[in-house]
Amino acid sequence: MEEWLEHLINSITPLDEGILDMAQSRLDSLTKPRGSLGMLEELGKRFVVIRGDLGARVEKKVVFVFAADHGVIEEGVSAFPKEVTAQMVYNFLRGGAGINVIARHTGADVVVVDVGVDHFFRPTPGIFHAKVRMGTENMAKGPAMTREDALESIRMGVEVAFTYAAKDYNLFAAGDMGIGNTTPSSAVFSAITGKPPEEVTGRGTGIDEEALQRKIKVVRQALEVNRPDPSDSVDVLCKVGGLEIGGIAGLVLGGAALGIPVVVDGFISTAGALIAVSLCPRVRDYIVCAHRSAALGHEVALSWLGCRPLLNLDMRLGEGTGAAIGMWLMELGERILHDMATFEEAQVAEGEEAP
Amino acid sequence: MEEWLEHLINSITPLDEGILDMAQSRLDSLTKPRGSLGMLEELGKRFVVIRGDLGARVEKKVVFVFAADHGVIEEGVSAFPKEVTAQMVYNFLRGGAGINVIARHTGADVVVVDVGVDHFFRPTPGIFHAKVRMGTENMAKGPAMTREDALESIRMGVEVAFTYAAKDYNLFAAGDMGIGNTTPSSAVFSAITGKPPEEVTGRGTGIDEEALQRKIKVVRQALEVNRPDPSDSVDVLCKVGGLEIGGIAGLVLGGAALGIPVVVDGFISTAGALIAVSLCPRVRDYIVCAHRSAALGHEVALSWLGCRPLLNLDMRLGEGTGAAIGMWLMELGERILHDMATFEEAQVAEGEEAP
Numbered sequence: 001m002e003e004w005l006e007h008l009i010n011s012i013t014p015l016d017e018g019i020l021d022m023a024q025s026r027l028d029s030l031t032k033p034r035g036s037l038g039m040l041e042e043l044g045k046r047f048v049v050i051r052g053d054l055g056a057r058v059e060k061k062v063v064f065v066f067a068a069d070h071g072v073i074e075e076g077v078s079a080f081p082k083e084v085t086a087q088m089v090y091n092f093l094r095g096g097a098g099i100n101v102i103a104r105h106t107g108a109d110v111v112v113v114d115v116g117v118d119h120f121f122r123p124t125p126g127i128f129h130a131k132v133r134m135g136t137e138n139m140a141k142g143p144a145m146t147r148e149d150a151l152e153s154i155r156m157g158v159e160v161a162f163t164y165a166a167k168d169y170n171l172f173a174a175g176d177m178g179i180g181n182t183t184p185s186s187a188v189f190s191a192i193t194g195k196p197p198e199e200v201t202g203r204g205t206g207i208d209e210e211a212l213q214r215k216i217k218v219v220r221q222a223l224e225v226n227r228p229d230p231s232d233s234v235d236v237l238c239k240v241g242g243l244e245i246g247g248i249a250g251l252v253l254g255g256a257a258l259g260i261p262v263v264v265d266g267f268i269s270t271a272g273a274l275i276a277v278s279l280c281p282r283v284r285d286y287i288v289c290a291h292r293s294a295a296l297g298h299e300v301a302l303s304w305l306g307c308r309p310l311l312n313l314d315m316r317l318g319e320g321t322g323a324a325i326g327m328w329l330m331e332l333g334e335r336i337l338h339d340m341a342t343f344e345e346a347q348v349a350e351g352e353e354a355p
Numbered sequence: 356m357e358e359w360l361e362h363l364i365n366s367i368t369p370l371d372e373g374i375l376d377m378a379q380s381r382l383d384s385l386t387k388p389r390g391s392l393g394m395l396e397e398l399g400k401r402f403v404v405i406r407g408d409l410g411a412r413v414e415k416k417v418v419f420v421f422a423a424d425h426g427v428i429e430e431g432v433s434a435f436p437k438e439v440t441a442q443m444v445y446n447f448l449r450g451g452a453g454i455n456v457i458a459r460h461t462g463a464d465v466v467v468v469d470v471g472v473d474h475f476f477r478p479t480p481g482i483f484h485a486k487v488r489m490g491t492e493n494m495a496k497g498p499a500m501t502r503e504d505a506l507e508s509i510r511m512g513v514e515v516a517f518t519y520a521a522k523d524y525n526l527f528a529a530g531d532m533g534i535g536n537t538t539p540s541s542a543v544f545s546a547i548t549g550k551p552p553e554e555v556t557g558r559g560t561g562i563d564e565e566a567l568q569r570k571i572k573v574v575r576q577a578l579e580v581n582r583p584d585p586s587d588s589v590d591v592l593c594k595v596g597g598l599e600i601g602g603i604a605g606l607v608l609g610g611a612a613l614g615i616p617v618v619v620d621g622f623i624s625t626a627g628a629l630i631a632v633s634l635c636p637r638v639r640d641y642i643v644c645a646h647r648s649a650a651l652g653h654e655v656a657l658s659w660l661g662c663r664p665l666l667n668l669d670m671r672l673g674e675g676t677g678a679a680i681g682m683w684l685m686e687l688g689e690r691i692l693h694d695m696a697t698f699e700e701a702q703v704a705e706g707e708e709a710p
Binding site for chain 2: 030032036037039040079080081083084087088090094097098100101102104105294310313316317321325328329336340341346347350351
């Protein structure tokens with residue numbers, strides 16, 4: 001493994017159990033039956049323990065939309081033409097997309113990370129230039145990219161994490177944009193979890209039955225042609241992955257190294273999380289899975305991660321839309337932990353709690 | 356039935372299908388695959404159709420915490436002493452409770468409706484005085500209250516709806532506070548759905564197995580002693596209900612009459628919704644069930660209502676905590692409907708959609 005990546009992974013430490021216990025005591029002293037705010041309590045605890053500081057507050061939140069193009073699109077796997085990737089990036093920059101509306105409602109900033117769109121964007125606020133290449137090759141015919149490019153996409157995600165940590169953001173969400181990107185995500189799921197393509201391939205943005213069968217065939221073909229090594233997730237990424245998937249894997253690793261929670265969105269972001277967790281299983285404790293996507297196969301990946309998603313709202317848009325809501329819920333958990341009154345402060349009688 | 360109640364119920368109209376269709380067309384023109392924002396799209400549609408105005412925006416949101424005491428507490432059904440009801444009302448007024456933290460995070464106001472607490476509160480901002488009586492009688496020994504009192508509690512809920520509609524609130528959430536109130540809620544569920552007490556009685560704020568068995572016995576006894584008539588939900592309410600349950604039923608009816616969506620919280624609020632829907636089945640279209648409470652038996656009531664809850668975060672606090680998050684999600688749905696760019700505006704190519 002590359003030296004920088006090994007260093008990064010070695011800097012990811014186990015969570016501090018002491019802070020976890022203190023956070024639990026604080027939660028149990030608040031004016032509510034113990035545990036009655038359920039997963040919100042878990043999120044509050046998780047935030048402070050990842051930050052390594054019982055008093056940590058959510059300061060600035062940002063959702064990163066990792067954008068890239070995919071050579072596999074020429075196999076007819078998507079309902080939308082490739083140009084839509086760049087067109088949607090402009091939509092993000094103008095504030096008109098789903099993620100923009102959700103980010104405004106949740107108080108998060110949106111940053112588009114161009115890690116591999118087949119288009120050059122002028123420098124504009126709201127875009128982070130991290131282009132590794134102009135999209136991937138067609139994985140149905142050979143590797144999606146070189147090992148060097150795959151590592152570079154991961155390094156770019158790490159770069160994003162460090163850059164925004166320095167701007168005082170302390171809660172990250174991972175999102176994606178890339179026409180065709182559910183196809184490599186399915187291939188990554190299949191390669192890493194060992195499940196066959198038909199169990200992890202869904203309709204993406206909305207293809208019909210015939211196109212779905214074609215897509216499953218393409219995923220199977222990509223796996224057969226490239227034979228990615230499941231024990232080497234960089235190999236999986238370069239052969240059947242995507243540049244935004246690598247970027248998201250890097251963001252997850254960078255967040256964990258910095259003690260910043262990363263809320264993972266749906267299908268594509270989860271593929272990035274799988275790559276990161278394969279590289280460093282300890283990263284599992286630093287991520288939050290925002291929602292169960294309506295896309296078939298997502299469930300398989302969540303189980304492999306051992307992650308219970310927060311929401312199940314039948315969403316399947318990507319862009320970080322589920323993750324932005326997840327960040328807002330984590331912020332709410334932090335507020336509950338710190339801002340509620342204790343029984344003593346409020347002079348409320350404590351009940352006899354069941355064990 | 357009382358004349359005022361009949362008038363109110365007759366003023367609740369079916370939803371306007373024309374607005375629903377227009378909202379759907381608008382959603383399908385937005386820059387996202389069709390339906391890909393799942394339940395958020397449904398919430399946006401539901402908001403404008405209930406308001407009867409395609410352009411309606413969520414203006415001011417309020418969560419009403421209906422508070423009351425319960426005579427059945429003397430049977431030892433709760434882990435907390437009765438004084439906690441009034442103590443928690445003071446906690447709400449000072450802003451230290453769970454609902455206060457969640458309301459601040461969601462941009463909602465909190466109003467405590469004293470419909471039957473065994474304590475007099477001085478006039479203070481944040482409290483709506485609607486006291487019908489100083490709590491109920493012990494339903495294990497006879498009716499919880501008279502039919503007149505039950506009707507008065509419903510009327511008070513209607514009064515709350517009309518008062519806050521006049522203050523330009525156009526989205527309501529129903530919450531509750533009342534030590535012992537899961538016991539009458541279970542009795543209401545059993546009486547209306549026909550399910551036996553052991554299937555609809557849970558641990559409330561956290562009682563042990565022995566206390567749970569006692570609670571089930573108390574619910575059974577209350578139903579045997581009082582024999583509420585399931586076809587007359589006012590009879591159910593007066594015999595085995597509670598004042599906050601009646602108030603919430605009134606809020607739901609009032610909201611429907613005014614074209615204001617009411618987001619229903621967990622166990623106790625759902626009991627109020629059951630009473631309202633029994634009185635006027637059309638009300639079903641005007642409510643949103645916020646979450647599946649961790650409390651046993653809630654599922655039974657949600658199925659009876661035919662309502663899919665938005666969230667499943669293991670919450671069981673009450674106070675309107677789940678409903679406040681639900682209101683915020685409905686507001687987000689409204690923002691998506693109105694604020695996202697269309698394919699045409701954003702110059703994004705439309706895909707071939709699957710049917």
